[in-house]
Amino acid sequence: MNLRHLTARFVSLLGEAGIRENEPMAAHTTFKTGGLADLMLLPRTEEGLVSVLRVLREENIPYHVIGRGSNLLVSDEGLRGAVVKLADGMDNIDICGNTVTAQTGAALKVLCLEAIRAGLAGLEFAGGIPGALGGAVCMNAGAYGGEMKDYLTSVRVIGRGLEICEIPASAMDFSYRHSAIMEKEYIVLGATFSLPFGDPRTGMEKMNELNARRREKQPLTYPSAGSTFKRPQGNYAGTLIESCGLKGFSIGGAQVSEKHAGFIINMGNAFSRDIYELILYVKEVVLKETGVVLEPEVKMLGEF
Numbered sequence: 001m002n003l004r005h006l007t008a009r010f011v012s013l014l015g016e017a018g019i020r021e022n023e024p025m026a027a028h029t030t031f032k033t034g035g036l037a038d039l040m041l042l043p044r045t046e047e048g049l050v051s052v053l054r055v056l057r058e059e060n061i062p063y064h065v066i067g068r069g070s071n072l073l074v075s076d077e078g079l080r081g082a083v084v085k086l087a088d089g090m091d092n093i094d095i096c097g098n099t100v101t102a103q104t105g106a107a108l109k110v111l112c113l114e115a116i117r118a119g120l121a122g123l124e125f126a127g128g129i130p131g132a133l134g135g136a137v138c139m140n141a142g143a144y145g146g147e148m149k150d151y152l153t154s155v156r157v158i159g160r161g162l163e164i165c166e167i168p169a170s171a172m173d174f175s176y177r178h179s180a181i182m183e184k185e186y187i188v189l190g191a192t193f194s195l196p197f198g199d200p201r202t203g204m205e206k207m208n209e210l211n212a213r214r215r216e217k218q219p220l221t222y223p224s225a226g227s228t229f230k231r232p233q234g235n236y237a238g239t240l241i242e243s244c245g246l247k248g249f250s251i252g253g254a255q256v257s258e259k260h261a262g263f264i265i266n267m268g269n270a271f272s273r274d275i276y277e278l279i280l281y282v283k284e285v286v287l288k289e290t291g292v293v294l295e296p297e298v299k300m301l302g303e304f
């Protein structure tokens, strides 16, 4: 899609640094795969974001909103239209008493550390998740018994009509790796948590211990998007995949990790197509051998 005619308009709204043409998505996903996005927009303020969304709507340009790309599989053919990346620049964290308000781009690790340093507990589980707040709230990311929803009080969003509103967490329909943000197509601007007080040393020890468990069990030295599949009820995707003898199985440069069968990893030269085909193959074998339908947790963007 040729969007050259809009370049000057976007530059006037975001500055030269806020717009990139033909941007390789491999540089914006933790899988390190994916073709070119026609246009990437990097707003640094809420006003900038709303203005570019208005132009995209007026001009009927399709767009995807992403955070730090740690749960994405982007087509090798790239993405037509625009990618709006909400990460650096919209990452402020504000702590007052036990109330933590953060912007969408805040890295979870930083959020967790700042909360711990302020004597607040409850976010230690998120210290090893490589995403940003917006993506994590959207996915209701979780680990080691904690989930984003646990201490969330409200989420600040842009709605379909480009209105900005603060929605109570209770109205967000959170469940396992799901929130209303997906169906309502909200764009998360930020979120507020009310956290219990805790001892910073204990918090830091807890976060370090959970991160050590990750390093021990997960293939963190290879590009991936974390767990490829959602946890099926009463079971674990990794256990089922391993029981089907698929540990180490590969297609092209994509492999079912030898260290943790729940992770598909990029061995270094994978295309998104390899990862996609491996996902389909694993699903098929697990269904045939165990009768369990695995559902990808990873979000796929573009044509597959």
Ligand SMILES: Cc1cc2nc3c(=O)[nH]c(=O)nc-3n(C[C@H](O)[C@H](O)[C@H](O)COP(=O)(O)OP(=O)(O)OC[C@H]3O[C@@H](n4cnc5c(N)ncnc54)[C@H](O)[C@@H]3O)c2cc1C
Binding pocket: 030, 064, 065, 066, 067, 068, 069, 070, 071, 072, 086, 104, 128, 129, 130, 131, 132, 133, 134, 135, 136, 137, 138, 139, 140, 141, 142, 143, 181, 186, 187, 188, 189, 220, 224, 225, 226, 227, 299
């Ligand atoms: C090594 C590794 C370990 C991981 N461990 C975990 C784990 O323990 N638990 C877990 O839950 N996940 C885990 N993940 C997956 C991932 O980190 C989380 O899902 C994370 O919350 C995604 O955040 P992100 O900013 O990278 O979002 P992205 O991957 O950029 O986007 C994910 C989804 O959120 C949407 N989205 C992003 N930002 C916004 C926004 N501002 N408004 C609306 N929608 C938005 C996107 O459209 C997309 O659908 C892991 C990933 C890796 C690579």
